[in-house]
Amino acid sequence: MARVVFTANLHRHIDCPLQTAPGRSVRAVLEHVFAAQPRLRSYILDDQDRVRKHVAIYVNGERITDRERLSDWIDDDDELFVFQALSGG
Amino acid sequence: MSDRLLVGTKKGLFELRRNHADWSIAASHFLGDPISMLLADPRDGTLYAAEALGHFGVKLQRSRDDGKSWQEIPAPAFPKSDTDGLSVSYLFCLETAGADRPGWLWCGTIPGALFLSKDHGESWTLNQALWDLPERKDWMGGGFDDAGVASICVDPRNSTQVTIGVSTGGVWRSGDDGASWHAASEGMHAEYYPPPRNHAPEVQDIHRLVQCPAAPDSLWVQHHNGVFRSTDGARSWQEVTTIRPAKFGFAAAVHPHDPDTAWFVPGVKDECRLPVDARLAVARTRDGARSFEVLTKGLPQQHAYDLVYRHALSVDATGTRLAMGSTTGHLWITEDGGDAWSLEAGHMPPISCVRFG
Incomplete structure (x- = not known):
């Protein structure tokens, strides 16, 4: 089971507590999360189920390489961190 | 007269209410979040607020208790595609789809597309006929990366007659509820586009299109390079050359009962986009x-750098009360059709849209 952590900035919009989820890819893990919280999907992924342009996903501190299919490998005890790309105004 | 004004800003939704002769901010919602569009549905009192969250995409909120509580509902989204599919980046306009069709809504988006909901926004369907227009390939971004459907006018006499304005992409009409579309920009020209295609319908930059509810064959357009008027249901357009102090602008409003009365907020043309002589x-x-x-009565006449966006000028159902919000966070209201304006809020975030209701 991977640990899934969401940026505090996202908590302002939607309930997304720290949680664990099974899966061997980033997409598989996130699909488990979305199954329990369907509304969260559109905050992380765009209309085509790609990672949103201004959202970043890291696994154990490394940015994922496949933002379209989310195929990066996940091991047990990995930590998947979802946060916003920094920009402002 | 409507004694409530909804103001969408870069940092939230504000609700102004009129108490005796004064307007004041009575409530705020979604503080910190950019609001792109608002709708107070006169058919059932439902409020809708479209958000453009910088990181997390477009969202649509609905209130069925007059703004006391809000529920997030699905936002329009493009169908999944095996090829290079698109994603909605902005909810540009939101309109009711006719008094005879409760709960039906039209939504115009960036990239330029039109969506219809038949269930108070619970689900949305892409208008395929508009999306499949060959001319759509020539639409361009107008202030945004992609073209956008910025205006939707539904004929009060017949809800299946829909006219839209695209920035940049011309005026399009449907007489069959969106099943088919035809260009309706005859008479317009684009100064910014090289000839001979500067008269082509799909290159016209329609900043704002408005239709007189009492005389729906009368429409006005604030175009990128001027103002145009139609009196024959958008079959033809005539350029308006009498407007002053400038012909550039974004916003337009038409009197609900008098098709000959309309308002615009002129500015120095596109390279500058500021009030003439400040x-x-x-x-x-x-x-x-x-x-x-x-x-100009009540409006700043020196060092004013306010720009009024296309949805930030609104007239109420009487035609005598208007509201206007600017990019520098000033909000003015007039009670006499524009003869005199009163600054009702002066420290708001940049204002994207205002609507009575």
Whole structure:
């Protein structure tokens, strides 16, 4: 089971507590999360189920390489961190 | 008269209410979040607020208790595609789809597309006929990366007659509820586009299209390079050359009962986009564009750098009360059709849209 952590900035919009989820890819893990919280999907992924342009996903501190299919490998005890790309105004 | 004004800003939704002669901010919602569009549905009192969250995409909120509580509902989204599919980046306009069809809504988006909901926004369907227009390939971004459907007018006499304005992409009409579309920009020209295609319908930059509810064959357009008027249901357009102090602008409003009365907020043309001589003015015609009055009473006449976006000028159902919000967070209201304006809020975030209701 991977640990899934969401940026505090996202908590302002939607309930997304720290949680664990099974899966061997980033997409598989996130699909488990979305199954329990369907509304969260559109905050992380765009209309085509790609990672949103201004959202970043890291696994154990490394940015994922496949933002379209989310195929990066996940091991047990990995930590998947979802946060916003920094920009402002 | 409507005693409530909804104001969408870069940092939230504000609700102003009129108490005796004064307007004040009565409530705020979604503080910190950019609001792109608002709708107060006169058919059932439902409020809708479209958000453009910088990181997390477009969202749509609905309130069925007059703004006391809000529920997130699905936002329009493009169908999944095996190829290079698109994603909605902005909810640009939101309109009811006719008094005879409760709960039906039209939504115009960036990239330029039209979506219909038949269930109070619970689900949305892409209008495929508009999306499949060959001319759509020539639409361009107008202030945004992609083209956008910025205006939707539903004919009060017949809800299946829909006219839209695309920035940049011309005026399009459907007489069959969106099953088919035809270009309706005859008479317009684009100064910014090289000839001979500067008269092509799909290159016209329609900043704002409005339709007179009492005389729906009368429409006005604030175009990128001027103002155009139609009196024959958008079959043809005539350029308005009498407007002053400038012909550039974004916003337009038409009197709900008098098709000859319309308001615009002129500015220095596109390279600059500021009030002429830094004096904020509203241009009003009451004779079908034969002449214009430049209305300045109550508006700043020195060092005013306010720009009024396309959805930030609104007229209420009486035609005498209007509201206007600017990019520098000033909000003015007039109670006499624009003869005099009163600054009702002066420290708001940049204002994207205002609506009575």
